[in-house]
Amino acid sequence: MAGADKGVVAKAQAGRGTVEKGVLLLPVAVALVAGVLVPLVVIVVASLQDGGGAYRETFSSSLFRAALGRTWWMAVIITLGDVLIGTFYALAAASARRGLQALLLGALMFSMWTSVMVRSFGWMLLELPKGALYWLAHTFFGRSEPIELYQTVGGMYPAMFAMMLPFIVLPVLAATRNVDADQLKAARTFGASTWLTLRTVTLPAIRPAIVSAGVLVFVMSLGFYVTPLLLGGPSNLTVSGVINLEMRSANRPDLGASMSVILTTATVVVYLVSDRFFRVSEKWG
Amino acid sequence: MTALRESLGKSGWAVRLAAGLAAFILFAVPALVLVATSWTEQRFALFPPKGFTLEWFGEVLTSKKWLQPFGRSATVAAIGTALAVILGVAAAIGVSRLRSSRAARAWRTVMILPLAVPPIALGVGLYNMGRWLNLSDGRMALLILGQMISALPFVFVLVAGAITRLDPNLHKAAQTLGANSWLIIRKVELPLLGPTILAAAVFAFVVIFDEVVLAVFLLPPGVETLPVTMLRASQETMTPALTAASTVVSLLAVLLLGGSQMVGRGKKGGADAP
Numbered sequence: 001m002a003g004a005d006k007g008v009v010a011k012a013q014a015g016r017g018t019v020e021k022g023v024l025l026l027p028v029a030v031a032l033v034a035g036v037l038v039p040l041v042v043i044v045v046a047s048l049q050d051g052g053g054a055y056r057e058t059f060s061s062s063l064f065r066a067a068l069g070r071t072w073w074m075a076v077i078i079t080l081g082d083v084l085i086g087t088f089y090a091l092a093a094a095s096a097r098r099g100l101q102a103l104l105l106g107a108l109m110f111s112m113w114t115s116v117m118v119r120s121f122g123w124m125l126l127e128l129p130k131g132a133l134y135w136l137a138h139t140f141f142g143r144s145e146p147i148e149l150y151q152t153v154g155g156m157y158p159a160m161f162a163m164m165l166p167f168i169v170l171p172v173l174a175a176t177r178n179v180d181a182d183q184l185k186a187a188r189t190f191g192a193s194t195w196l197t198l199r200t201v202t203l204p205a206i207r208p209a210i211v212s213a214g215v216l217v218f219v220m221s222l223g224f225y226v227t228p229l230l231l232g233g234p235s236n237l238t239v240s241g242v243i244n245l246e247m248r249s250a251n252r253p254d255l256g257a258s259m260s261v262i263l264t265t266a267t268v269v270v271y272l273v274s275d276r277f278f279r280v281s282e283k284w285g
Numbered sequence: 286m287t288a289l290r291e292s293l294g295k296s297g298w299a300v301r302l303a304a305g306l307a308a309f310i311l312f313a314v315p316a317l318v319l320v321a322t323s324w325t326e327q328r329f330a331l332f333p334p335k336g337f338t339l340e341w342f343g344e345v346l347t348s349k350k351w352l353q354p355f356g357r358s359a360t361v362a363a364i365g366t367a368l369a370v371i372l373g374v375a376a377a378i379g380v381s382r383l384r385s386s387r388a389a390r391a392w393r394t395v396m397i398l399p400l401a402v403p404p405i406a407l408g409v410g411l412y413n414m415g416r417w418l419n420l421s422d423g424r425m426a427l428l429i430l431g432q433m434i435s436a437l438p439f440v441f442v443l444v445a446g447a448i449t450r451l452d453p454n455l456h457k458a459a460q461t462l463g464a465n466s467w468l469i470i471r472k473v474e475l476p477l478l479g480p481t482i483l484a485a486a487v488f489a490f491v492v493i494f495d496e497v498v499l500a501v502f503l504l505p506p507g508v509e510t511l512p513v514t515m516l517r518a519s520q521e522t523m524t525p526a527l528t529a530a531s532t533v534v535s536l537l538a539v540l541l542l543g544g545s546q547m548v549g550r551g552k553k554g555g556a557d558a559p
Contacts, residue, residue, distance in 0.1 A: 020379075025375070025376060027371075031434065034430060036398065036399055039406075039407055039414055042414050043406060043413060089307060089308075095301070103305070103308065104304055113538045114535040115491075115495035115534065115535070115538070117495065117519075118319065118534065119316070121523070121527070122314075122319040125318045125322055126315060126318055130331065179289060181287075188292065197292045198292070198293075216400065216401075219401045222403065223406070225403075240404075240498075244405060247412070253409075253413070260406035264406040267402065271398065271401035281394045281396075
């Protein structure tokens with residue numbers, strides 16, 4: 001009888017649990033459908049309104065093709081560069097004494113807390129033809145020609161490296177806690193070189209964090225808008241910039257939609273595939 | 286970590302020096318240059334600043350041109366934050382209740398998905414939605430929806446992380462004592478998650494306050510949030526008023542976020558103390 005009671009209680013609890021889960025998860029499900037799924041379906045429908053003509057036009061547009069290549073390479077280079085800088089930055093912060101650690105993390109957090117646009121303004125003031133870099137070069141190296149960096153492809157890169165760096169450093173720093181101190185000591189005792197220890201003990205422990213952080217940085221770089229717009233200028237648009245142009249100046253919402261579909265497909269597929277293989281969403285955060 | 290420090294051996298100092306340089310060049314220099322140009326006596330923001338004046342701060346803090354968009358941004362961000370926190374916290378608790386690990390994993394994937402959707406594509410989608418639904422006044426609602434979605438992954442990740450660090454025995458103990466699920470959420474989980482929820486709320490507020498891409502697409506002409514005003518101003522000329530406004534907003538964000546972290550630390554420290 002006690003067993004039967006238990007069964008009833010368990011069932012009642014399970015029933016209540018389902019209601020509870022429903023109440024907790026249904027609102028967010030509705031919000032995600034209304035705020036992500038529906039808008040994405042809407043752009044797919046908008047892009048197909050003339051039977052695929054928008055896609056043909058998109059792919060034959062040299063403006064779009066140039067932007068696609070520029071965006072792709074920017075995302076690849078920013079990701080690889082930041083994975084390299086960010087891993088060492090995290091190792092430095094993890095191995096530093098308290099003062100330097102506070103400095104490294106403080107600079108990173110302050111920067112991350114400031115808006116992307118404001119940070120881009122900072123880079124603009126550095127890169128303007130007669131900006132801070134010119135002042136530096138003029139004062140110390142006697143340069144008198146203006147700096148040609150603002151509104152060039154090269155002008156986007158330093159700022160993009162800085163914007164994305166925290167997204168590598170923070171997850172990798174959190175993962176350095178998984179590095180086994182005993183293994184590190186053992187490696188030292190047996191005389192393994194710094195490089196060998198790094199490769200065989202430290203790196204395997206932080207690799208999942210590096211991969212998932214890298215995937216997110218890659219995906220976010222593909223869709224980045226403000227920094228490339230402000231620093232790359234109108235002749236070096238990324239895909240987001242071209243979409244903005246089609247929507248707002250060229251008055252071609254169909255092309256804006258088809259380009260948005262292409263860009264979103266790329267980012268979402270990269271995210272979902274790497275999530276499947278590397279469990280990005282579990283390692284992140 | 287000392288073991289990690291020792292494992293880097295003699296190359297350790299080079300790694301730390303390089304990181305310090307990277308922090309200085311990538312993070313500190315652009316911020317310092319921006320702040321310095323906000324006190325120049327010139328009419329254009331240019332480094333190095335000439336002279337020293339607080340005129341531009343005065344202009345930003347008194348003129349309607351800056352204050353009105355600031356107020357609008359604060360209102361929109363407050364509403365969006367409230368929604369993102371309610372939905373994000375509920376989702377994090379809900380996912381922690383799922384028995385099937387596959388379902389929990391799928392939910393995590395979906396909750397972080399908005400980060401992978403390019404803001405411009407979301408903006409185009411919501412803009413078209415507004416046109417098709419003939420929502421002329423409802424555009425603001427779509428903006429709040431979209432901005433809330435952009436902050437949701439951060440709230441979820443922070444709170445879900447804190448839930449996994451809670452002592453699972455608390456839940457069982459409360460259950461044994463006859464507390465139902467809602468009572469457990471209200472009396473056990475929410476109080477323990479308080480500092481994390483506060484930190485997540487502040488982060489969400491700052492993310493939404495700074496959001497500009499969706500705002501550019503969804504705000505009706507003539508109505509601007511602060512980032513839209515700043516973006517438009519930057520495309521005319523870089524004025525010291527613009528860099529002063531940037532300085533003020535950044536300072537507010539740093540104070541808010543730094544303050545919320547301190548509160549979190551303080552509370553946690555108190556709980557750990559025997």
